[in-house]
Amino acid sequence: MRKIVPLFPNPRPLKGSTFVISLMFYLFWIKKEFAKLIENVLPFRGRGFGNNSNSWRCNAKNKAYYFFPFLLTFLISNSLSAQSTPLPNDPSVRSGRLPNGLQYFIKTNAKPEKYVELRLAIKTGSLQENKHQLGLAHFVEHMAFNGTRHFPKNELINYLESSGVRFGADLNAYTSFEETVYQLQVRNDTAHLHKGLLVLEDWASGISFDPKEVEKERGVVLSEWRNRQGPNQRLEDQYLPLLYGGSRRLQRLPIGDTAVIKHASIETIKAYYQKWYRPDLMAIVAVGDVDPLAMEQEIIRRFGKIPSVKGPKPKVYSNTVNTRRRGMVCTDPEVAFCQAFLYIRQATKEKIKPAPSTYGELRENLCRNLYNSILNRRLIRLQQQADPPFTFAGLGYGSDWGQNPLFSLSVFTSEAKLKTAIALLWQEVQKVQHHNFTSGELQRQKQEILNVLQNQAQAQETTNSANWANQLSEAFVLGVPYPTPQQRYQITQQFLADIDLDDLAGLIRGVPKDKNARVLILTGPEKTRTQLPVLSEMWHMLDSIEAAAPSIPAALEATNVADLPWVDEPLLAQPILSEKTQPEFGVHEFTLTNGIRIVAKPTPFRKDQILMMSSSPGGNSWVPDSLYVNAAYFADLMQQGGMGKFDFVHYQEKLTGKSVNVTPYLSELEEGFSGSCRSTELEDLLALVYLYATQPRFDTNSIASFRQRQENVLRNMLSTPYYQFAELKQRVKYGATPRRGLNRLEDLPILNSQSLHRIHQDRFGDLNDLLLVFVGDFELDQLKTLSQRYLGNLPAQDRKESWKDLGLNLSPGQIDSTSRGGIAPKTLVEYTWHGSFENTSLERYHFSSMVSALQIRLREVLREQESGIYSLSFDGNVEYHPRPVYRITLGFNTDPERDEELMQKAIQVIADFCATGPDAALLEKIKSTQGQNRQKAEQENSFWLAQLHQRYKEGWNLDGLRTEKYLELVEGLNAAVIQAAAQRYFDDKHRIKLVLKPK
Incomplete structure (x- = not known):
């Protein structure tokens, strides 16, 4: 769906959203997003770098490009000291500026084949609104999808969906403080590509602002505002004025003012569009399977005719740094967690730019990145204590909304530990200020950064066009260079070799001292x-720690455990029992003597990527109820404990500089592992599978630490209205069985090492029926050799096992439940239809086609026609075991004053669909989208991994993987079979309706 950039989007500390630095580190430690952190801070992935060329003549690819790697090495060695030297641009990008000021960036890229990613980027956002336009930058973005010069009313979405474009996935837009970006993916044949460019042309200069469409869209924008309402938003409303009082950004949040949205005249809305949607503020980005010369000529022809418009340059607004010590305690009746944030801003003319433009700025960014990453790695040890002081925490350099240098501290913990947690974090900061880091810490973090960039460089030729397009559009907006991944890797490699502890010492001393x-x-x-602690006591505590800092002892150098091999014992290669090849699908199967089956498909789709998925039937269905709580937390505790000689801390150190990841799981009906790695890390991946299966560490310390952190999460969450509603939904659907309930505080003491080991021995002590599927960039012979060593030595007892039917079915009959909770002005609605399913390939296809068609119809009516919602979820799922059943779930939230009306409307849409089926236009949308989705999916490792795993697990043949077979299904799809499917599956005999209205 169309989106507005959230107030706190995915954290990018150097862009200006300061509060999310804490969230960045929270997610970082939980989900092992270390690589992502590095990419964002540098910032290289997804941010982009821009072209500052003022020439209309294009920067074409030429002969020098082929000698660029050699030239680059020479330039780096001679220019690293030239701090103001601009970073290089990707020489394969064709760029230029038209006489009317519009810029363009074109790059040929073959993934996915036969598609082109288009972007219209505009250097304007909510900061340019006047006081009568609060929220209208975002409103204009919405209107771009509701009528243009060549596509009246909803014809734009109708046309694009009929050509296979998915609304939300291939068609989207966002509005932020300083930019508005429209995103579109189209096929590369002449007709579709020209229509795609026509859409961008209309967005740039031909939005129609039809009065009826404007009135309808007000409700959609207000629904988007309503989506954001809740306890976190109310907390922000309290403390943002303290941080940014008087700031233009605080007065121009992109979501805007509801009073303006409700009452702004069409003339006022159009005034913003006419003033700021100008060619001199725009760029066209085209990346994909396209001829760059032909694309350039088409861009010149189409967009060169847009007349130049004189207008002011977008004004740059900075935030004034308040030099008065301030504090605030903010509470809300529905917030579930205790948190603390300490922000230290510097009053300086030097700004931290959103992305580096020069070698000098890049070097500074690298130093900040090293400081942030090493310091936060130290917090892992604190977090893993038996009685951890915090659940999550983060420290580091960034910038505020005005790009002022900022140091921040954030912590998530219980109210009882809040003061202690902040004290420990502040002590870590002071410890580093007086003792610096250790050489081992610095070297490990350098390797981590290089690993991330090397991954990107090696995958450069198989990178998706959307990534390049996003990079180039942000490049234009930020006005910075856009090196290739290979260039970034080479430059960073040179810099990191030169950065030492003295460089970090200078940065460390720069932590703002102004209290x-x-x-x-x-x-x-x-x-x-x-x-909650008293603010005056907190200030006194921080001052005391700072005064006593010289006496804080230095951190000890890390042990050498991380340097030890994964597996000490010699593992003898076990024989391969049988082999089979299916050359039509590029699949090779082999079975080891312990019964483990391996399915392998080498692919060229993503350079240096290997994906793995595995499963063994049984799951926690065989775990008795007395052990179920331990089974529910089993996989999390397995990861938290580590394996072999590596506890969680040493495991993280061992993974430094690696991309390998293995995640064990224990679901209701099966157990197994999922994982991924680089081509050079296949042995690491298989060694981790072996260790998790044979040497888990369920030690009491890691269990106690996990239990305490979970307690901090659950203690207050259980009393929040939305958690209570989620719990109510499960009770209504399944009764009081603990196997379908949500996590409870009283269950945590039950977790213990003995029970976890018992479960592990039963579920992972016999893996003779384990199926593993590998897809990606690997050599088959290497996989076979390593599998014989590591997988061939997994335990097997020759049990013939399956899952156990626990009889946990959805409650039968018609059930209606309405409750009240929450003070946000929104009603939450959820419908569930369910019943038995005839599990055939054709029925699965008809079911998914029906769900896709009805999802579009519900969106068209509830959002586009009724203006009652911003988005809806509509999903259809089939569970094959213990018996084939389906469920269809519809969910949305809406204005409490319209909830009954919209619920009735949704039911009426479904009834009408059952009575008439899809019309010809909707049928064409579904068929076109299915064909294109399949074409793109077949170029992705993830598609083949999921398909092969499902088919081998269920014993289905591979015929459905033939492209022509699938396209025959698509060609044979008609309105009658979709209508018949709707009539079968929307049987109100088994329908559950759950509603949460506000108090």
Whole structure:
């Protein structure tokens, strides 16, 4: 769906959204997003670098490009000291500027084949609104999809969907403070490509602002505002004025003012469009399977005719740094967690730019990245204590909304530990200030950065066009260079070789010392307000720690455990029992003597990527109820404990500089592993599978630590209305069985090492029926050799096992449940239809086609016609075991004053669909989308991994993987079979309706 960039999007510390630095580190430690952190801070992945060329003549690819790697090495060695030297641009990008000021960037890229990613990027956003236009930059973005010069009313979406474009996935847009970007993917044949460019042309200069469409879209924009309402938003409303009082950004949040959205005249809306949608502020980006010369000529022909418009340059707004010490305690009756944020801003003319433009800026970014990453790695040890001081925490350099240098501290913990947690974090900061890091820490983090960039460089030729297009559009907006991944890797490699502890010492000393430029914010549930620390005590504590800093001992150098091999014992290669090849699908199968089956498909789709998925039937269905709580947390505790000689901390150190990842799981009906790695890390991946299966570490310390952190999460969450509603939904659907309930605080003491080992021995102690599927960039002979060693030595007892039917079915009959909770002005609605399913390939196809068609119809009516919602979820799932059943779920939230009306409307849409089926236009949308989705999916490792795993697990043949076979299904799809499917599956005999209205 169309989106507005959230106030706190995915954290990018150097772009200006400061509060999310804490969230960045939270996600970082939980989900092993270390590589992502590095990419964002540098920032290289997805951010992009821009072209500052003022020449209309294009920067074409030429002979020098072929000698570029050699030239680059020479330039790096001679220019690293030239701090103001601009970073290089990708020489394969064809770029230029038209006489009317519009810029363009064109890049040929073959993935996916036969498609082109288009972007219209505009250097304007909510900051340019006047006081009568609050929210209208975002409103204009919405109107771009509701009528243009060549596509009146909803014809734009209708046309694009009929040509296979998915609304939300291939067609999208966003509005931020300083930019608006439209995104579109089209086929590369002449007709579709020209229509795609016509769409961009209309967005740039031909939005129609039809009065009826404007009135309808008001409701959609207000629904988007309503989506954001909740406890976190209310907390922000309290503390943002403390941080950014008087800031233009605080007064121009992209979502805007509801009063303006409701009442702004069409003339006022159009005034923003006419003033700021100008060619001198625009860029066209085209990346994909396209001839760059022909694309350039088409861009010149189409967009060169847009007349130049004189207008002001977008004004740059900075934030004034308040030098008065401030603090605030913020609470809300529905917030579930206690958090603390300490922000220290510097009053300096030097700004931290969103992305580096020069070698000098890149070097500074690398130093900040090293500092942030090493410091936060130290927090893992604190987090893993038996009685951890915090659940999540983060420290580091970034910038505020005005790009002022910022140091921040954030922590998520219980109210009782809030003061202790902040003290420990502040001590870590002071420890580093007085003792620096160790050489081992620095070297490991350098390797981590290089690993990320090397991955990107090696995958450069198989990178998706959307990534390149996003990079180039942000490049234009930020006005910075856009090196290739190979260039970035080579430059960074040179810099990192030169950066030492003395460089970090200079950065460390730069932590702001001004005690008056500090802001402390404490947040928590209203009921715990009296238990939160007093601000004056917190300030005194921070000052005392700072004064005593010289006496804090230095950190010890890490042990050498991370340097040890994964597996000590010699593993003898076990024989391959049988082999089979299916050359038509490029699939090779082999079975080891312990019964383990391996399915392998080498592919060229993504350079240096290997994906793995595995499963063994049984799952926790065989775990008795007395052990179920331990089984529910089993996989998390397995990861938290580590394996072999590596506890969680040493495991993380061992993974430094590697991309390998293995995740064990224990679901209701099966157990197994999923994983991924680089081509050179296949042995690491298989060694981790072996260790998880044979040497898990369920030690009491890791269990106690996990239990405490979970307690911090659950203690207050259980009393929030939305968690209570989620719990109610499960009770209504399944009754009181603990196997379908949500996590409970009283269950945590049950977790223990003995029970976990018992479950592990039963579920992973006999893997003779384990199926493993490997897809990606690997050599088959190497996989076979390593599998014989590591997988061939997995335990097997020759049990013939399956899952156990526990009889946990959805409640039969018609059930209606309405409850009240929450103070946000929105009603939550969820419908579930369910029943038995005839499990054939044709029925599965008809079912999914029916769901896709009805999802579009519901969106068209509830959003586009009724203006009652911003988005909806509509999913259809089939479960094949213990018996084939289906469920279809519809969910949305809406204005409480319209909830009954819209629920009735949704049911009426479904009834009408059952009575008449899809019309010809909707049928064409589904068939076109299916064909294109399949074409793109077949170029992805993830598609083949999921398909092969499912088919081998269920014993299905591979015929359905033939492209022509699937396209025959698509060609034979008609309105009658979709209508018949709807009539079968929307049987109100088994329908559950759950509604949460506000208090």
